[in-house]
Amino acid sequence: MGGTPPRSPLAPASFPDLPVIAGVEFATAEAGVKYSNRKDVMLARLAPGTSVAGVFTRSATRSAPVLDCQDKIGRDSRNAAAIIVNSGNSNAFTGRNGRESVSRITAATAEALGIDESRVFSSSTGVIGEPLPHDRITAKLSELAGNLQAGGIEEAAGAIMTTDTYPKGAGAEVTIDGQRVKIAGIAKGSGMIAPDMATMLVYIFTDAAIERDVLQSMVSANADLTFNCITVDSDTSTSDTLLCAATGASGIRVTEANTNFIDALRGVMLDLAHQVVRDGEGATKFVQIHVTGAQSDADARTHALSIANSPLVKTAIAGEDPNWGRIVMAIGKSGAAADRDLLSIWFGDVLVADRGWRAEGYREEDGAAHMTGTDIDIRVDLGLGGGTATVWTCDLTHGYISINADYRS
Amino acid sequence: MGGTPPRSPLAPASFPDLPVIAGVEFATAEAGVKYSNRKDVMLARLAPGTSVAGVFTRSATRSAPVLDCQDKIGRDSRNAAAIIVNSGNSNAFTGRNGRESVSRITAATAEALGIDESRVFSSSTGVIGEPLPHDRITAKLSELAGNLQAGGIEEAAGAIMTTDTYPKGAGAEVTIDGQRVKIAGIAKGSGMIAPDMATMLVYIFTDAAIERDVLQSMVSANADLTFNCITVDSDTSTSDTLLCAATGASGIRVTEANTNFIDALRGVMLDLAHQVVRDGEGATKFVQIHVTGAQSDADARTHALSIANSPLVKTAIAGEDPNWGRIVMAIGKSGAAADRDLLSIWFGDVLVADRGWRAEGYREEDGAAHMTGTDIDIRVDLGLGGGTATVWTCDLTHGYISINADYRS
Numbered sequence: 001m002g003g004t005p006p007r008s009p010l011a012p013a014s015f016p017d018l019p020v021i022a023g024v025e026f027a028t029a030e031a032g033v034k035y036s037n038r039k040d041v042m043l044a045r046l047a048p049g050t051s052v053a054g055v056f057t058r059s060a061t062r063s064a065p066v067l068d069c070q071d072k073i074g075r076d077s078r079n080a081a082a083i084i085v086n087s088g089n090s091n092a093f094t095g096r097n098g099r100e101s102v103s104r105i106t107a108a109t110a111e112a113l114g115i116d117e118s119r120v121f122s123s124s125t126g127v128i129g130e131p132l133p134h135d136r137i138t139a140k141l142s143e144l145a146g147n148l149q150a151g152g153i154e155e156a157a158g159a160i161m162t163t164d165t166y167p168k169g170a171g172a173e174v175t176i177d178g179q180r181v182k183i184a185g186i187a188k189g190s191g192m193i194a195p196d197m198a199t200m201l202v203y204i205f206t207d208a209a210i211e212r213d214v215l216q217s218m219v220s221a222n223a224d225l226t227f228n229c230i231t232v233d234s235d236t237s238t239s240d241t242l243l244c245a246a247t248g249a250s251g252i253r254v255t256e257a258n259t260n261f262i263d264a265l266r267g268v269m270l271d272l273a274h275q276v277v278r279d280g281e282g283a284t285k286f287v288q289i290h291v292t293g294a295q296s297d298a299d300a301r302t303h304a305l306s307i308a309n310s311p312l313v314k315t316a317i318a319g320e321d322p323n324w325g326r327i328v329m330a331i332g333k334s335g336a337a338a339d340r341d342l343l344s345i346w347f348g349d350v351l352v353a354d355r356g357w358r359a360e361g362y363r364e365e366d367g368a369a370h371m372t373g374t375d376i377d378i379r380v381d382l383g384l385g386g387g388t389a390t391v392w393t394c395d396l397t398h399g400y401i402s403i404n405a406d407y408r409s
Numbered sequence: 410m411g412g413t414p415p416r417s418p419l420a421p422a423s424f425p426d427l428p429v430i431a432g433v434e435f436a437t438a439e440a441g442v443k444y445s446n447r448k449d450v451m452l453a454r455l456a457p458g459t460s461v462a463g464v465f466t467r468s469a470t471r472s473a474p475v476l477d478c479q480d481k482i483g484r485d486s487r488n489a490a491a492i493i494v495n496s497g498n499s500n501a502f503t504g505r506n507g508r509e510s511v512s513r514i515t516a517a518t519a520e521a522l523g524i525d526e527s528r529v530f531s532s533s534t535g536v537i538g539e540p541l542p543h544d545r546i547t548a549k550l551s552e553l554a555g556n557l558q559a560g561g562i563e564e565a566a567g568a569i570m571t572t573d574t575y576p577k578g579a580g581a582e583v584t585i586d587g588q589r590v591k592i593a594g595i596a597k598g599s600g601m602i603a604p605d606m607a608t609m610l611v612y613i614f615t616d617a618a619i620e621r622d623v624l625q626s627m628v629s630a631n632a633d634l635t636f637n638c639i640t641v642d643s644d645t646s647t648s649d650t651l652l653c654a655a656t657g658a659s660g661i662r663v664t665e666a667n668t669n670f671i672d673a674l675r676g677v678m679l680d681l682a683h684q685v686v687r688d689g690e691g692a693t694k695f696v697q698i699h700v701t702g703a704q705s706d707a708d709a710r711t712h713a714l715s716i717a718n719s720p721l722v723k724t725a726i727a728g729e730d731p732n733w734g735r736i737v738m739a740i741g742k743s744g745a746a747a748d749r750d751l752l753s754i755w756f757g758d759v760l761v762a763d764r765g766w767r768a769e770g771y772r773e774e775d776g777a778a779h780m781t782g783t784d785i786d787i788r789v790d791l792g793l794g795g796g797t798a799t800v801w802t803c804d805l806t807h808g809y810i811s812i813n814a815d816y817r818s
Binding site: 057059060061062090092093094095096097127128129130131311312315316318319321324325326328329331332333334336337338339340341343353356357358396397398400401402404405 | 466468469470471499501502503504505506536537538539540720721724725727728730733734735737738740741742743745746747748749750752762765766767805806807809810811813814
């Protein structure tokens with residue numbers, strides 16, 4: 001941790017050119033929470049009138065900052081707000097001290113910005129179970145408050161990284177009633193990634209004006225189709241947090257009827273979710289698993305996640321082995337309905353198994369050819385009904401073992 | 410596959426000296442199903458009057474031989490019986506051809522031994538989805554029938570191996586009414602190991618006389634405390650089979666009242682289950698996870714398996730890192746009840762976390778010292794109730810990736 005692992009081979013070429021969101025300013029600082037010589041704290045100030053919605057880990061051992069955010073998230077949104085995030089220490093499983101650290105950080109942020117503490121949302125990511133040296137963060141607040149600027153989102157994306165090999169950003173612009181609204185988001189996460197959710201922090205900003213409850217339902221519904229459909233290693237973090245802030249600075253009101261906005265927001269969320277998978281620890285392949293013909297969407301999702309989380313499937317993909325027997329195994333163990341003799345499997349466009357038996361004319365070299373790419377598509381049809389699901393994962397490689405067998409020591 | 414991986418560092422020093430079970434004879438042969446220059450078929454002949462009980466995978470895509478065994482297992486047990494097993498090909502996901510192969514093999518076995526086909530139990534283990542060249546097995550049946558001998562159990566244990574690095578056996582003797590009854594068992598399995606059950610084949614023999622239904626309930630109850638409490642990689646095989654044959658040749662009748670017999674049988678099963686984990690693909694550590702204080706035994710088991718199957722926990726153990734934060738994460742994600750502030754964790758005898766916080770006086774070097782051993786004990790107390798569970802697993806290493814990224818290519 002804190003070293004510089006090589007950039008993921010699946011990373012995008014560069015950080016995208018994101019729209020600047022009116023009503024949001026960013027600042028970053030080197031607080032030395034754990035890392036040296038890098039930015040490890042980011043502050044975002046949100047203009048008065050900003051709505052904030054959130055989705056959080058369902059872990060029973062969630063961290064102190066997550067509990068504090070959950071407590072604050074439903075409150076009204078007339079006043080200015082802030083988001084403060086540190087990397088290096090997750091302030092999770094830190095008992096009463098953890099709550100104390102959150103309180104100190106949010107109080108100091110509120111004071112530095114002259115806003116209400118109930119409007120300061122904090123996140124922490126990094127090692128679990130170590131006391132958070134919150135004084136190092138609070139000592140930086142006046143510097144942070146003095147450096148706030150509208151254009152700092154890329155630096156913010158860098159400051160929240162832990163084992164990430166690249167900063168993650170995505171944006172969109174949507175036309176509503178002839179006027180443009182903008183969306184820009186950043187994320188971090190590369191290990192401990194699984195639905196509900198991951199060691200994943202996501203912050204999305206828009207200048208649309210959206211009622212808090214409306215924003216919350218948009219974000220929750222989109223999360224089920226994006227961040228809750230990715231898995232790196234089936235391990236769920238205690239700290240997962242997605243916050244979405246709508247500043248309203250564009251003056252353009254957005255409601256549930258603006259499906260183009262909802263679609264664009266989902267596009268930004270999906271882009272960020274895919275970037276997290278593409279930075280999966282040790283990943284060399286980006287894998288899409290699409291299941292059709294299940295008895296229900298829920299069954300399709302159970303099968304898709306069983307495939308995506310199977311170590312034997314993931315190592316076969318790492319080895320570029322079109323080992324469809326392991327797909328059959330993963331479906332069989334998932335617990336959801338399946339009939340062996342109705343099951344069909346494709347690798348890319350190659351039909352490998354046709355209703356319970358190796359497809360006539362299937363040649364292993366055709367399956368193998370698809371596996372040599374970096375983007376792998378696995379499709380399964382269960383032949384039982386209309387249920388579908390898509391999930392995304394990466395392969396399981398020596399790189400994952402190397403990163404995680406020495407993460408902390 | 411078919412190479413000679415180095416013997417697991419966790420393997421016992423040698424194959425045990427097993428009691429010879431009257432009423433059982435073994436033979437092995439080189440049929441060349443997939444491997445060259447090694448025994449890959451084993452036949453066991455069971456004397457008239459033998460009771461046979463079984464436990465099978467619950468996979469929805471279970472193999473043709475498993476379905477055939479399940480169909481036969483409940484029938485009466487007056488006549489002679491046989492077990493025939495091949496390695497190299499699992500005859501799973503082979504459609505109608507799979508059923509045909511089972512039928513050919515069991516019919517040929519019945520004919521060679523002069524017994525009823527309904528009393529021939531077959532198993533196949535190895536690659537999924539390839540047609541089984543059953544002719545190579547049936548061609549060896551007269552040779553096998555001619556070589557049957559009472560003392561051949563160690564060779565039988567060798568013939569059923571796939572990626573196993575050592576043959577697995579365990580035995581016991583029990584005194585019932587002043588007379589000795591004997592138990593001897595063999596197993597194979599090293600990857601795709603998870604509850605319900607594993608790529609695991611287990612054959613246990615006793616000379617006790619036990620009614621079939623009584624034997625079945627003994628075996629089922631013991632399986633829940635042994636083979637269904639181990640996991641290597643959370644992947645469940647389509648072929649898992651445990652058969653237990655009671656020949657009655659000792660003339661000593663055993664019933665549910667003979668708890669010393671049931672305990673001895675469970676001891677044999679637990680020994681074999683532990684040997685499977687100790688041969689886990691790439692394993693360098695044998696890990697016991699003991700959960701207490703859960704709201705129920707079922708909750709305790711859910712937490713224990715969540716810890717045992719977590720890639721982040723398993724890689725930390727591989728790295729000898731006392732990373733108890735990952736234990737907290739695994740408990741949090743399991744879905745069973747937990748209260749962060751009541752949770753305590755031990756590595757060996759070292760109290761690491763005490764009711765929601767790093768234990769006072771805990772020194773990382775004490776936790777680290779326990780992790781350097783080959784046998785790791787993790788204990789978790791939830792502080793909620795009386796539920797307990799124990800499961801066994803191994804670490805996740807580069808060796809697992811190496812074995813499984815090229816298993817088939």
